[in-house]
Amino acid sequence: MLDIEASTTTIKSHMNHAFNESNEPMLLIGNPNNRRTQGLQEARHRVGLQPAVVLPYEELLHTWRQGGTIIDVIHSELPAPLIRIDAPGEVWEVERELLHLGAIKDKSPLLDGIAEAEVFTAEQALMLEQEWGRIYAPAQWFRGWKSCLERIGREARETWPGVRFMNDPADIELMFDKRKCQQHLSLYGVQVPRTLQSSQPILSYDVLRTTMESAGMHRVFVKLACGSGASGVVAYQVNPRRSAEIAVTTVGMEQRQGKTIFFNEGRLRQYTRSEEIATLMNWLCAEGAQIERWMPKATLDQRAYDIRQLVAGGQAGHAIMRLSRTPITNLHLRNERMLPAEAGLDEQRMSLVRKTAQAAMSAFPNSWSAGIDVMLTSGPSPRAYVLDVNPFGDLLYRVEHHGLGTYEWEMELLRKEPIQHA
Secondary structure, three states, X not given: OOOHHHHHHHHHHHHHHHHHHOOOOEEEEEOXXXXXXXHHHHHXXXXXXXXXXXXXXXXXXXXXXXXXXXXXXXXXXXXXXXXXXXXXXXXXXXXHHHHHHXXXXXXXXXXXXXXXXXXXXXXXXXXXXXXXXXXXXXXXXXXXXXXXXXXXXXXXXXXXXXXXXOEOHHHHHHHHOHHHHHHHXXXXXXXXXXXXXXXXXXXXXXXXXXXXXXXXXXXXXXXXXXXXXXXXXXXXXXXXXXXXXXXXXXEEEEEEOOEXXXXXXXXXXXXXXXXXXXXHHHHHHHHOEEEEEOOOOOEEOOEEEEEEEEEEOOEEEEEEEEEEOOOOOOHHHOOEEEOHHHHOOOHHHXXXXXXXXXXXXXXXXXXOEEEEEEXXXXXXXXXXXXXXXXXXXXXXXXXXXXXXXXXXXXXXXXXXXXXXXX
16 A cells, blocks of 8 residues: 655655756656666666656555645645656556546536446446456546646646646647547648548447448458557458458457456457457447558568657657568567568668658657657558557667667757757
8 A cells, every 4th residue: 555645755855856966857757666667767877867756656646536736745846847757557556546537427428428438436446456458448547547647737837837748748648549649640741541431420330330331441440549559459341242340459358247348368369250349349439449441551571560660859769660460560469570670671761751750749849759650551652651659659678779778868868958848
């Protein structure tokens, strides 16, 4: 159980130390002792920066639930820090707190038309016990995450009027919502896969099938709007002549007392029975889905690939290819990874990837870094499309740029040229 008072005292002590000894203090809102926090702290040490002060999500969320604010954890009299908001995942207590924060107090009407989405009351959310791999109420979790980001931004600016964020909380929220993010990128002229358009919200399998038939779009990706790591991603195709269908996904399903429970199995499986596919699609559509054209990716030795390109401070840095013999390339699925140079990717293609990723990052002028997933089409004159913008996409293993790992490179850029945006 978290000792809030003792932890708060420790944070304030560390905060004083960091602010007293560094002109560029960093406050990291994240989960202590995980690979992200450790990697960042090690990188700051190697480039000669003071350690970031870590504010654990669990403590912040618990403080809010007790009626407190960020001021109750951090001294308001301290100089304005640079705040890095990191990923909230991997800690069950944090996931539960976000579900609590996203609980709907007035269920009439439900938000976003999610009449069939999974819903927990605030009290139920705090009582949930973790089942490994289970996907709990994604729309509710996302409401909690958005509320968390909005409150961090509001309270930080009230506490430190001159505060700076590596990535603005509003931008992180936008990047996380695949539907709004793709629309936003399109407004900035960034190429993205075409979405499935409908005159009515696509909230069910039946509407999805009808809309696909009307649009003549027989192969689509259906993605959980707020999912990550291939969670809730389905490569779905229908044979227009025979009406046969197949869905490839990481989502597993289990029936319990008349209710379907959904899991991220961490491996791909296929569904071909219409009843199972309807259950899967009804859930995805109700929770909120991005539905886009399934575009054929460029291939290398019969493996489709896309590229995660890290952009920080306007510069394109580390890049890694993600290769798969299946339609889904995410590295979480133990797909093959390869450096572009190892694959013999020519400068024409890499230049196109870098420019496309930088263009996507420039659509978020109040944010400093992100991992941009870029796909190339096949052929001698490829085109580049942005598939995803990950505000926490700098956790890349065994890849260097100018001899530096991702965190080292980012911290070295910050050391040389501090962030100026407010």
